[in-house]
Amino acid sequence: MLDNVAQKAKKRAATLSITSAILLTFIKITLALTTNSLAIFALAIDSILDIAGSGTAYISVRISGKPPDLGHRYGHGKIENFGGLLITGIIIVTVGVLVYESINRILYTSTIISFSFIGIIGIILSIAIEIVVSWQLKRTAIQYNSQVLEANSLQFRIDIWTQSVVIIGLILVDLGYNTADSLIAILVAVYIAYLGIKIGSKSIGVLLDRVPIDLVKRIEIAIEGVEGVTKYENLRVRTSGPQTFVDMRIHVPRIFSLEKAHNIASEVEEKVKNVIPDVDVLVHVEADEENEKIKDKIRLIATEIPGIKGIHDLWIRKGENLNEIDVHIEMNSEIALSKAHFTASQLENRLKEEFMKDSTITIHIDAEVDKIIYQKSGETQIPGLTRRIENILANIDEVKSLGQINIKRFNKEIHLSISCTLKKDMKVKDAHNVSEQIETQIIASENDVTKVFVHTEPPTDN
Secondary structure, three states, X not given: OXXXXXXHHHHHHHHHHHHHHHHHHHHHHHHXXXXXXXXXHHHHHHHHHHXXXXXHHHHHHHHHOOOOOOOOOOOOOHHHHHHHHHHHHHHHHHHXXXXXXXXXXXXXXXXXXXXXXXXXXXXXXXXXXXXXXXXXXXXXXXXXXXXXXXXXXXXXXXXXXXXXXXXXXXXXXXXXXXXXXXXXXXXXXXXXXXXXHXXXXXXXXHHOXXXXXXXXXXXXXXXXOOOOXXXXXXXXXXXXXXXXXXXXXXXXXOOOOHHHHHHHHHHHHHHHHHHOOOEEEEEEEEEEOOOOOHHHHHHHHHHXXXXXXXXXXXXXXXXXXXXXXXXXXXXXXXXXXXXXXXXXXXXXXXXXXXXOOOOEEEEEEEEOOOOOOOOOOOOOOOOOHHHHHHHHHHOOOOEEEEEEEEEEEEOOEXXXXXXXXXXXXXXXXHHHHHXXXXXXXXXXXXXXEEEXXXXXXXXXXX
């Protein structure tokens, strides 16, 4: 729903529009009766169309902010489209009568048209009013992104040009060309019929849930630009009054977490909202198995087996008729080896079912890596440890400098966390090798240290 400031501004603009349309209709009907001009009468009919358009805009602003209810899940916006269809029928009948009377005047009836000076002044006054109203509607429409008010503004601007043509006709009548009034009336009537049919066609299209092809194309382009969406299907678009509804089904890789899949769906929604400002988007997410990588499939299978906490150091060697898979699985370090072996056998059987029965699969059982230990605050001091670590790192060629050292004691275990800067930027695997070298040397030289965590950083630009 719109915020209060925007809603009030749009209501004021819509109220101005319908009030002005009623005033202009009264002026033009009065002028038509005074001058007996069919052209001015045609303008009066056009103003009645403006009332319908302004009324539609007013109703749209009033209703579009209402939420859907139990009986109208998509809201109440289609009342606007149904009303537009009824107005189109009335316009076409009225235009038919106007054209008939114009042709009758040209061929059979001689009608005296009063001096048109009053008519010209009245039309100029109408043009001035419509310039002000059109400008205000356009300004509000741009500020609050209202397509209804923008269309209403366009309707008033079109009337300005139409009335300018009628002024020319009245001048020709004053010069003695009496048939000019009827001919201008026919031209205006045809133009009004064109607008009415256009509105009616649009109303029918909305009632039949027809949407512009270019709008669907823009939505498709927006979806295709979202990373992680492997494909999409069942894209459906419908409109109800000023609001558009879009729903679709997107596919993402099975390996993605629920949170990541949800974030991708949210990104798709935002992309669609950038294409259509006032839109209600529903995105259904499906797991995609097509073109899935072998490593992702193995990780998914492992997560489905109870007892496996995670996997790492996965190697896959593919041959013509044979797959070789080596994988490390992480399990609770406190369970019996027999139970751990049974879990590993489950994984092995599942992998053979998924790939080839003759595949060679080697599973290494590791203790669970992730642990949570509760400790008291404060660091442990070990005399001379900092100096000894500095000496170890000074003998490793790749290390430029040693950073912060953090020592913690957990019961009988001592954990050491250090950071160091390398002399050059390198690949992750090479930096990992440096970390392992530091860990190995520290644990080998310090009997009290049981675990070393090394953070490596690339050299700074300075």
